[in-house]
Amino acid sequence: MELAKIGERELISHIAKSFSKGKDTVIIGAGEDDCAVLDMGGEDYLLVTTDMLHEETDFPLRMTGWQIGWMSVAVNLSDLASKGARPLGVLMAMGIPSDTELLFIDEVAKGMDDCATAFGTCMIGGDTGEHDELIMAGTALGTVKKEQLVRRKGAKKGDLVCVTGIPGRAGAALLALDRKLRVSQEMLKPLFEPMPRIKEGMALVESGSVSSMMDISDGLALSLHDMSKASGLGFRIYEDKLPALPGIKGLKSRDLLDAAVFTGGDFELLFTVPEEKLGAAKKACDFTVIGEVIESGVLIERGGAVEELKAKGYEHFKHA
């Protein structure tokens, strides 16, 4: 069987299953969550995550070198944010075409450094090699207090489903680019300069009010399916509770809904909160309640009707 016939999630789960079980120090291993979690003794868990981006699919021509550097760090920090971790450091292995100008690499390095320092951490290492296409393979390390570890699983029936920010801003920008609409730099920012929710993630886990959490960088629908699979429960969200996206000339409201639900690129946090803890969560950061945890299924209520929300979104290996 060729990989083109398998989705990315299925492939990761397939590979992870073939790995030997880790030692007791491995609290969360391969394929289980947004980060691996290790117990090194002490009060904190160590979290580590890796994410690889490359030119052809991740860096549109309009992106600057600085933005490429920023995004390559941000995508890794977002995985830390989704576990409420405090970042410890970032490494970047870069594959670089040999005809690249050094000044361009300087911009990329500045973008990496700016993103790391903006979120209270720094670049601590990496690797470089010659490659026909620009490749950025990042690794981020962080810590979280042991009693504050929040996983993808953990939601209980009746918990409220919540999301930070306005999902779909990156997706709407991507859609506008695909349709060759004229868009402002400002509109492209959520797509090209995503802000990992480090501060919000840390505040949420410190509030002790969150029962499960992940980021929605592959899209809201796919992430809801991930959390449903992890928790063994269902999720129902409501179209009219989704935070309204600013209109874009040339995009219809149906396009915007697609962007909000099915398109990746937003580094917002998706999490569940038991109803009685909503007040505590609200003190941690701004977010929107968009639905609730149910027995089974992943559903969206639109105009009074309930529809199944398909597991569509951003996967690196598309189903054939």
Add this chain to the structure above:
Amino acid sequence: MELAKIGERELISHIAKSFSKGKDTVIIGAGEDDCAVLDMGGEDYLLVTTDMLHEETDFPLRMTGWQIGWMSVAVNLSDLASKGARPLGVLMAMGIPSDTELLFIDEVAKGMDDCATAFGTCMIGGDTGEHDELIMAGTALGTVKKEQLVRRKGAKKGDLVCVTGIPGRAGAALLALDRKLRVSQEMLKPLFEPMPRIKEGMALVESGSVSSMMDISDGLALSLHDMSKASGLGFRIYEDKLPALPGIKGLKSRDLLDAAVFTGGDFELLFTVPEEKLGAAKKACDFTVIGEVIESGVLIERGGAVEELKAKGYEHFKHA
């Protein structure tokens, strides 16, 4: 200026200089050593390293999927070995062509898992994405007791220069492949299935006898220059002290010397030992004394004459 005009070492140092200084928790940061070193409190330092390999330059067609997986983990473990670290876990971000057979990926995954478990650790995470060429970007984590941390710098004048194993075995195999000589699987093993010196690295730092250390995966000559730069001192080695390479039909003794000194691919450890601690070091593991630390220069003595040992070896960006 284009990157083709800059060597890899110069590029890494250039990028690393542009990064903001880390916090006090960063003991060794970007571009300084084989691993980044973090202080998370407690008795141990946390070490982390990343290394990216790809098909075109790192995986000859004769390599099996299993060997590709093995090597991708081994190259990262070797960086841990060079600091005497105990491995904690390995992550692998994989870029995979979409027409790849799942069975091939299964072999790669088995190779990764076998290498990790062979050295007392496990695969704890990763990432997959579609790519036109197979790319393996690994990250390895490890720990070392704070008082046992050994760096690239630290050698003192008069220290003995030592190396584990037989440098050049991988290089000789590579040379034989380049010249299309018929070589046995056994001869290709050092090149395709390198053994990171985890056990030896740990034993050496525990013996407290080592003043500086690194691995020679980019070749002995380049590594001696790295240690010379780090310590601000010189190194002299002796051709007749280098462990003898087994002969290969079709390769002359001059070829073998080139393999031993200028060709990368061996995951042996290069380290310095103060003369009075040689006995303690010898109890830790097998190795060969090949020279001594001098005031300046990187020299090789051959047939009574002393030559300068050029900084030639494996660099991902070749000088034009």
